[in-house]
Amino acid sequence: MNISYSECSARERIALLLDEGSFHEWLPPSERVTSPHLAQLGVPSAFDDGVAIGRATLAGRPVFVAAQEGEFMGGGVGEVHGAKLVGLFRRALRERPDAVLLLAESGGVRLHEANAGLIAVSEVMRALLDLRAAGIPTIVLIGGANGCFGGMGIVARCADRIVMSDIGRLAMSGPEVIEASNGVDEFDSRDRALVWRTTGGKHRWLSGDCDLLVADELAAFRAAAIASLDAAAPVTLAGLEDEHQLLSERLHLLDAPVDGDEAIALWTRLGVPAPQRVPELDPGELTRP
Amino acid sequence: MDWNTLATTLFGPAHGIAQDGDLLHGGVRFDNATLTVIGTTNHAPIGVRLALAQARLVLDTIAQHPGRAILLLIDTQGQQLRRRDELLGINRAMAHLGMSIDLARRRGHRVLGLVYDQALSGGFITSGLIADACDALPEAEIRVMRIPAMARVTKLPEALLTELSQSNPVFAPGVANYVAMGGVRRLWRGDLPQALREALADAPTEDRRALDGRERGGRTMAADVIERVLAAP
């Protein structure tokens, strides 16, 4: 029986993805480490400020894990939420688990905490890069309905490995914000197919912005996480030069005028076989150049 | 302050910083050393192109000038809000800029950010906010999002957000708030070359911002929560 990853809450994902009963939570809900900023706005807090963190095992191997709850404030990162993630990454530096799993579902900075949220996301980024430099892989799993956007979309790309489902989205600005700023012709946020061609898991996998593409199934995410446990990839100058070349070439792929849909044009120019069929294929049926 | 006035005040009229569209770049002499200056102007929107252009300059510094300090001059309206930039993975391009700066830091290049006009989150989070420290001119402003868009996304009334932006440090865009919260290290007043000199001399290599926020009273929970996680049974 397949359990949908996207339909699970953050805590359900932890319970079902990690080895059964292995999760030990730090700063659990009963400790009530909550946001100091929400009540003044008339917004209820969450006992865990929208993220559960702790240690667990995955296929018997010690890992640390954080899971963002997308239903609470869109998974937005506030002062406390961000500090829980920073604390987890710093503890990982000290205790050296085999990997840190980040089950990301977030709109980025929690706007209700504005400045505090922005600084928090920045601190998360720095702490993740410290971990990466220490050779401890961070594996980001993206498969929730809210996607992984804003500052968290950048944090994800600082990690060693990203696993996405076709339901997941990874980007910077949400389509609604782009439409509100530059009009519906720039980005029709209600055109779901367009949104997913632009930011969804299939596109990100085809263009190389995520490492693994899986179906919307917990078991598939678990298997992908296990397969990623040894995927530490410290940042080097040579690696950044390769990355620079890749991104520059990709930028120029769209210099020549595009006739029709931009995503399909990009896939065509990337050498993806049968680009027109991408939206209808299952993740397992796609191939990338 | 206009970038050229700033550059002239810091480095003299022959500073050698060039402007290419919205990009600023140059190698400048300061206190018998050369600094790499990388920046933006015209409240630049940061898209894939401009993120990559800045990253290129950082990578060149790492490859060609070991130990050279980097000064980031920041004036941005945030990330470019275009579907094409999203399609091309602007989050990846920004992460690339951030990781380039982060590698420079680890390789012994001191990296300083200076917000000299304005900064909005996406244009700032992988430049100034990932430097060793980010300072600001007193008149600068830092925002997460403009109020009308924020009202739409949060469903909070614009009038409420406007009121909070005046009275509440979490929302107010003045850089003094960012100093109180630890996000900005200090403001440069008066003798700007001296401020730069001090900034280079005491650039931290670890992320002190949560500690600063607690010490200064603007962000009281972050450091406590980090410490609690480290100590949790």
Next chain:
Amino acid sequence: MSPGLEALDYHLAGKYPAGDFPAVLVGVVGSGNLEVLLEPATGSTECSVHVETSARGFGAIWSAVVEDFHRRHQLAGIRVSINDMGATPAVVSLRLDQAVAEIKR
């Protein structure tokens, strides 16, 4: 304008001691939803309920829901804490019962 949360508190005399158990959390604070944290209050004979809600002015409905819940279970020595974002009475009752079912697991 002054936004704010409404806080409500109830203390009911319990009958069946819940005993000691690990804290239980059900639900998520999303629109039309709530989270319920159930903790033991060993030594107390009460069922105490603390609610924080963004949907203000529904005190009478909360009283009815809480009393119904207590009539169903009559637990003593428990502390119920709720963060609510406008859930319907049916959803509130469901989460409360789910939480109690978790204790009994």
